[in-house]
Amino acid sequence: MSKKAKIIIIGAGFGGIKLTKSFYKKPVDVLLIDRNNYHNFQPLMYQVATGGLEPGSIAYPVRRIFRKYDNVNFRMAEVQSVDIHQNQIISSIGRIHYDYLVIASGSENKYFNFESVKDKLLTLKSLPEALKMRNTIFRNLERALANNRTEPIEEIMNIAIVGGGPAGIELAGALSEMRKHVLPKEFPELPLSKMSVNLYQSGPKLLAGMSEEASQKCLEYLQEMGVNVFLNTRVKEYDEHTITMDDGSKFTTDTVIWSAGVKGSPLKGFPDYCIDKGNRILVDEFNKVKGTDNIFAIGDVSAHESLDNPKGLPMLAPVAQQQGEHLGKNILRTIDNKPMEPFEYHNKGVMATIGRNRAVVDLPSIKFQGRFAWFVWMFVHIFSLVGFRDKFVTFIDWVESYFNYDQPLGMILKTAECEQDDEQKLNKKETVEEEK
């Protein structure tokens, strides 16, 4: 029995999962590592953040996905760095040897000039972040009703969204629908006309990666829905109460959602010339890391120097999936002493949803917007989710909320580990309620 090649894959996102699947019943030993024990469907994260979906509807345990893969092991661990000379990764569960290493560790938030206040911002890169956003938004609405609040009610209810990419516009749309359809029923005492949802975009158009038609229609939809959109507007600073733009204008809010940028999330241990300005790992046309023989990177964490686009490929799930599938074949070819084949990205289209019956779709051949686009968006997203149960439950949630104009959820779920913190945060000052 000859020794099988040991492949370590870091990251169970779209790229890592596809890649791992490509080794089904192949004569290799795969170790898949992620810091969480679940895969999550990032494109619907904004639904968790706004109370439309439960975390379980967009996440699925990794071990369950690979139950039938005898040659795949999974470990939940943090990987700190790679020792490229000894072919080992260094992780929270020790040093582990590899023959081939694939880094599919994705991206993380990039804060630019807001780095120093990042703890005050709400973000959307993980389920815990999405749940924190949901808790904060709903807790603020409860707080707005407290007799002893000291801030102006606008500050507590207002929401600023920084960044007009897909996440920013989807959140803006979902929040404005919530304000219109859910809050009047559940918070009838709140003066909702005083609640503003403002979206700030540094560039001249929303959805910069999409067509002109899509950007324009997206802007119209958001304005119809009552979102205040500010184009060509950079945020300058935030002091926890007021966000200031570089044109000097100000907006008073306790809630700033940051969706203005991401950067690669690589491991330590690579020479500087392997990492680009976006903190991504530079790879060649085979997704091989510059200057190495047996290390690859796919998905958001990778940047193709060789491909035409000067910024590399877009950081999208289909890119990662196509790279994962392609790399699986290439690694097997290498093991068989065959030459690798270069990766090519096939753009099957990009879409985004702004709200009920309002979506924008750019296919290579045709672009369309509106209700049909929304049905296409919904269909594609539901059927992309991992696992039958998730699809079905998601489908029920959505069918129900389509007819009810409702969000099924909205619970502020504290965690036992954090309860003390939360209690300290609660304003315990006593005041006397004024009798009406």
Place this chain on the structure above:
Amino acid sequence: MSKKAKIIIIGAGFGGIKLTKSFYKKPVDVLLIDRNNYHNFQPLMYQVATGGLEPGSIAYPVRRIFRKYDNVNFRMAEVQSVDIHQNQIISSIGRIHYDYLVIASGSENKYFNFESVKDKLLTLKSLPEALKMRNTIFRNLERALANNRTEPIEEIMNIAIVGGGPAGIELAGALSEMRKHVLPKEFPELPLSKMSVNLYQSGPKLLAGMSEEASQKCLEYLQEMGVNVFLNTRVKEYDEHTITMDDGSKFTTDTVIWSAGVKGSPLKGFPDYCIDKGNRILVDEFNKVKGTDNIFAIGDVSAHESLDNPKGLPMLAPVAQQQGEHLGKNILRTIDNKPMEPFEYHNKGVMATIGRNRAVVDLPSIKFQGRFAWFVWMFVHIFSLVGFRDKFVTFIDWVESYFNYDQPLGMILKTAECEQDDEQKLNKKETVEEEK
């Protein structure tokens, strides 16, 4: 327009919800307060803790329940105490006046001799506690596989459950089913024969509140399922690695689930003679608090001195619900200057489930156990859940897991607020994996 009576209800559990509902369209002003913005279905909490159900399946936003109640307001707040002389409660959102006050604040864990190690125990009184239990159990299984673990694998996998009441036996059953049906598929590398589930009961029988037949059958079921049940065994101490019983026997485990007792969770501000040994508020046959005219207590937090049972009524959802419904009528009678009617508890039966096809049911007229009892249990619980969606999703989860012998969930969901803590807890020591 005469001023309407203002009723404050503290606690949105089974009692508080029923009571609030009884004021639908009645000429009173109701303020319902809870520390959470959701009502939860406590009898199924163990399913969340063991990954069988999502939090959203057993919880429902309070505001949604009372959307159509124009005379009901809800506030999410902590109530610290009551000023019975000024008719005011003192809370995290200020002092608030009442004409009638109803305390329905439920019960909390009672730790007896384990008070000093309570932070090391897992409990089941709230959704955050249930999620912490789920995270801990699944995280331990991941940890058992780490190359650099230092504890014996038995210590990490073993589970001790202290207390043989409904929560204890339901957890023991669910965990032993997980060990048998789920873990072999998802953790094929784990030596599951080394994983013990031990249940410790201080008294001579399990399910002390139920019939002899139910207790006996429950013991048989648990033993069939591989749970080690220890009757007449008191736990003496726990040092985070080993739990010691008062007969000197020991059990090595990182995971101790505490379901050995609860106590009332009253407010501060009552004279000592109003509080019984179980920390419950003493009430008369009208659920009125001793020595007051306009303060009532219902559910787990209340103790009837006058009723026959020397310990008061059992701390069960149906008791709280019946008291809530009855008290609503009594308060309206008082407002109409009519005499109140004494409360009587109608026992409609008690049931518990040990596992798939294994439940015990004590009805007033008949007692039965086994598969039919399990279907009765399931039917009653599904249809008791609040709101259509929850019922339906729960139903799908269960139908699916019935046919698959599976748990739909099992995600270790960290919270953004806690991530730093979690990372500190991760063992970061480096060791070299041994090559096989």
